[in-house]
């Protein structure tokens with residue numbers, strides 16, 4: 001029995017993952033091993049086809065445009081992933097006609113995953129459906145007997161810190177995790193790889209959304225987060241004293257819509273304001289709240305580490321401020337490498353691996369409001 005378990009842990013699984021919850025068409029091929037005790041990942045391919053240029057003129061993601069682009073891109077990115085054989089660009093229909101015969105084999109080009117994974121939510125429903133539909137076609141036509149896991153995008157962000165983790169799990173948990181993206185701002189108490197509790201979340205705008213909206217007010221292009229960061233680097237963050245909403249409240253919820261409105265009023269009343277100072281002061285206010293609440297939770301729950309993930313975790317100022325505060329307390333700080341914060345499919349493969357080992361699955365359909 002012991003031997004069987006050990007052998008199982010050593011088995012390496014090849015995972016093919018698909019992510020289309022927002023405006024990135026992302027596919028990845030990963031090797032996973034180690035089981036639930038010491039999961040390890042080796043990224044073989046990580047492809048992200050960004051639609052930023054398509055949505056930029058609209059100042060945000062347009063769901064039906066995202067859907068159209070995903071449908072166009074999925075077969076092309078898949079083709080690149082398997083490194084071969086052209087797939088008919090007329091979307092997934094080509095796959096429907098591919099039997100498990102020579103054509104199907106040619107299309108898979110020798111790639112034989114042990115697990116397929118697709119994001120089922122949360123996200124934009126029309127966008128999610130494209131990935132789900134594509135994954136189902138892959139399973140039906142090419143990878144018939146391979147299990148298909150419906151992965152939770154937020155679990156993907158949470159587990160993205162495992163992609164390059166050097167610590168033992170016993171050195172990580174208990175932890176608190178701050179997940180910050182364009183759609184979510186969530187603080188979790190994480191007791192183990194598979195057990196967590198939501199401590200709080202935003203009551204209105206997500207912090208990424210606040211960055212995007214403040215950027216718009218400053219006439220910066222979409223997506224605003226990286227633009228604010230760039231402009232803020234040239235400004236003085238003490239120039240404007242923006243509010244720190246809910247920072248001292250005795251709960252772990254957040255609110256960013258008031259901060260956003262303060263930027264609007266400030267720019268209206270001070271049309272000649274130095275924009276870099278405004279960007280820096282806004283960024284400082286948002287980061288102060290995130291850091292204060294995360295550190296308070298970490299103290300309360302006597303953690304061994306603090307986890308930061310989601311698109312806004314790409315913000316170097318937040319990484320630095322939170323990282324310094326965490327290390328000062330002697331805790332470990334886990335944050336994904338730079339290119340794995342914003343949406344990608346490697347994190348979906350990581351979440352699917354854990355789910356598969358737990359024998360847990362989500363229904364394979366778009367679930368726009370799926371929660372953690």
Ligand code: KG4
Nearest residue numbers: 181182183208225226311312314315342343
């Ligand atoms: O995780 P993600 O790619 O998509 C969602 O799941 O929402 O996060 C996208 C969000 C956007 O709001 C974007 O402006 C923000 O992450 N973001 C940043 C930075 N890079 C991306 N926000 C602040 N600073 C950054 N460097």
Ligand code: ZN
Nearest residue numbers: 181311342343
């Ligand atoms: Zn995301």
